[in-house]
Amino acid sequence: GDGFGDCLEVYTVCPNETESWMSSECAVYGCTGESSCNYNSEANIDDGSCIYPETNYDCYGDCTAGVDCNGDCGGSAMVDACGVCNGGNAACFDSLLSERYHTYSEIQEQLFAWDDEFGNMYNPNYPNAGIMYELIEIGRSHEDEFPFWAVKLSYEVNENNDKPKILILGQSNAENILGVEISMALIDILLHPNPFSDLSAPQVYVSDDQNNAFRPNQELTPMNIQEILETTEVWVVPTHNPEGLSVVHGYEDNGTWVQDETYRKNKHDLDGNNIFNFIVGQGNDSDGVDLDRNYDFNWINGDGIYEPDNGGNNGCNSSYFVDFDYYRGAEPFSETETQAIRDLALEENFLISIIYGSSRSGCMSQKIKYSWNWSDTLFSPDFEVIGHLGENIASHIGRVDAGTYEPSFSGSFKGNSHNWFYAKIGTFQYKIYVGEGGVGMQPSETSHINGIIHNNLRGAFYAINRTAGINSGNLGADSYMVTGLVTDGLTGLPISGAEVKILEMDGSVLSPRLCDEFGRFRRLLIDESYTVQIDALGYVSQEFSITPSSNSITYLDISLESLSVNDTIGDTNFDGIVDILDIVRIINQIMGNSEFNDDEFTAADFNADGIVDILDIVQIVNYILAN
Numbered sequence: 001g002d003g004f005g006d007c008l009e010v011y012t013v014c015p016n017e018t019e020s021w022m023s024s025e026c027a028v029y030g031c032t033g034e035s036s037c038n039y040n041s042e043a044n045i046d047d048g049s050c051i052y053p054e055t056n057y058d059c060y061g062d063c064t065a066g067v068d069c070n071g072d073c074g075g076s077a078m079v080d081a082c083g084v085c086n087g088g089n090a091a092c093f094d095s096l097l098s099e100r101y102h103t104y105s106e107i108q109e110q111l112f113a114w115d116d117e118f119g120n121m122y123n124p125n126y127p128n129a130g131i132m133y134e135l136i137e138i139g140r141s142h143e144d145e146f147p148f149w150a151v152k153l154s155y156e157v158n159e160n161n162d163k164p165k166i167l168i169l170g171q172s173n174a175e176n177i178l179g180v181e182i183s184m185a186l187i188d189i190l191l192h193p194n195p196f197s198d199l200s201a202p203q204v205y206v207s208d209d210q211n212n213a214f215r216p217n218q219e220l221t222p223m224n225i226q227e228i229l230e231t232t233e234v235w236v237v238p239t240h241n242p243e244g245l246s247v248v249h250g251y252e253d254n255g256t257w258v259q260d261e262t263y264r265k266n267k268h269d270l271d272g273n274n275i276f277n278f279i280v281g282q283g284n285d286s287d288g289v290d291l292d293r294n295y296d297f298n299w300i301n302g303d304g305i306y307e308p309d310n311g312g313n314n315g316c317n318s319s320y321f322v323d324f325d326y327y328r329g330a331e332p333f334s335e336t337e338t339q340a341i342r343d344l345a346l347e348e349n350f351l352i353s354i355i356y357g358s359s360r361s362g363c364m365s366q367k368i369k370y371s372w373n374w375s376d377t378l379f380s381p382d383f384e385v386i387g388h389l390g391e392n393i394a395s396h397i398g399r400v401d402a403g404t405y406e407p408s409f410s411g412s413f414k415g416n417s418h419n420w421f422y423a424k425i426g427t428f429q430y431k432i433y434v435g436e437g438g439v440g441m442q443p444s445e446t447s448h449i450n451g452i453i454h455n456n457l458r459g460a461f462y463a464i465n466r467t468a469g470i471n472s473g474n475l476g477a478d479s480y481m482v483t484g485l486v487t488d489g490l491t492g493l494p495i496s497g498a499e500v501k502i503l504e505m506d507g508s509v510l511s512p513r514l515c516d517e518f519g520r521f522r523r524l525l526i527d528e529s530y531t532v533q534i535d536a537l538g539y540v541s542q543e544f545s546i547t548p549s550s551n552s553i554t555y556l557d558i559s560l561e562s563l564s565v566n567d568t569i570g571d572t573n574f575d576g577i578v579d580i581l582d583i584v585r586i587i588n589q590i591m592g593n594s595e596f597n598d599d600e601f602t603a604a605d606f607n608a609d610g611i612v613d614i615l616d617i618v619q620i621v622n623y624i625l626a627n
Contacts, residue, residue, distance in 0.1 A: 031050040131157050150236065179358070180239055186236055231469075235344075295333070299332040355429060366436065367408065392478075400451070483553060484556035
């Protein structure tokens, strides 16, 4: 045939017949697909010409599957609760936190940018400083394993120098985002000591000027900053609760926006269901641990899991109920965040620390707390010195309205960081509750934020100057401090394990205050007279009387003499060796199980005080261990 519908003779094999028979039919070529747009019902031979519509469209170009809010035919985008197409409800929350605040990713980006600029090269602002910026990852968050960092700032920071140290902790409680800003501003100022405006210019901290508004220019001079970095190590941890910070700022989780500006804890999955269980608003978050209740000092007094608040915040704000928000954790230091801070503190032996907080109830807003006053009867052994410094820090921090921050001893004994730092390390830590309470703890106006940062930097730099013993400048502090090196009288080598007591400020609740690897000790004091006692295993104890000065640090280098005995002292059985056998004989003498003769008694009376008692045993043990 000719292919144009001509009648052709074709052979057709009929069903169930073995012979073909000839018939004639008309062969019609065309599209035989019934769902096509050019279907030919008369065609009996498909010629491959079928045209089909696009998915979700008909042959006329009209959408058959519905159009979503993005205008996509068959799309899945939906308008969220905020009225935004495919927004995941994010727009409902974005306006609640100012872009002036650093998110976790912005903190990370800025810290690494500074590291690129200053971590391996000289800072041009400090020609003789050597490397002065070190970024150290100190831990990862418990649930999301977000890394967090400490920044170490000082001259020749890459060397192990004998300097006093201060630790600034920007954020532990997640909702305290102002503390992050204070700590980031502090790093910025130490890296860039020269103000961006003329020193004589009026203060502009209530402005929106991002470069200069937060800087206390007229009180903090470049010369003061240089002296700080020459003499002191400043350690700053902008946040050690990065996953809590992410909840406060908000993040997208499988198309859903997760945010709670009032969230306090980390995100520890307490029930193990792999779901972050929280309720927007204060309290009732069943997941998470309060990091400031997770320290190993009076930890047992903290809240147990799912413990209700029971009546507000001790009557200060009867409407403030925060069930489950102060959960202490399964055990002391159960959280990786607090483990990291513990390890850093034990390693570096900080003299002073500041930890910033906020007050959702308003009861603690614009106050400073420090260790301790329990029931108006039990005060910390160093309470006079701690209180004096706390009052001075507070006097330098202006309130949002008028006046200055309110200082007072803390009555809390529930695993708090400031009590652990003091009792276990000897570090005076001050918890500063930044800004106003409630919504005032996270102001949205840039000028307001800058004003709070500015005011708190004044207190921070006063504390830094107190650490360094710098008494010059408007933010200078009294120098009342005793420091010195404890060395072996024979070799001159440092005695790193020597214990230094201030007898007027000693107590059994305190862990021993030991000299560091340099043999160095440092103790903050006030205008009083003190007795310094130095003890070291195998050495003769020494005591000194001192009266510190407000104008200069008191230096007291001490050389200890090894305990010495003659041929018989301590050797009660006269075998030429002072050992455990001699101790056993002395114990039997004390217990009345035996009686020494005169020569044995003289040998047993190690300290030559005319009495054979436990003190002699202690000194003989020290002698044996030292030799």
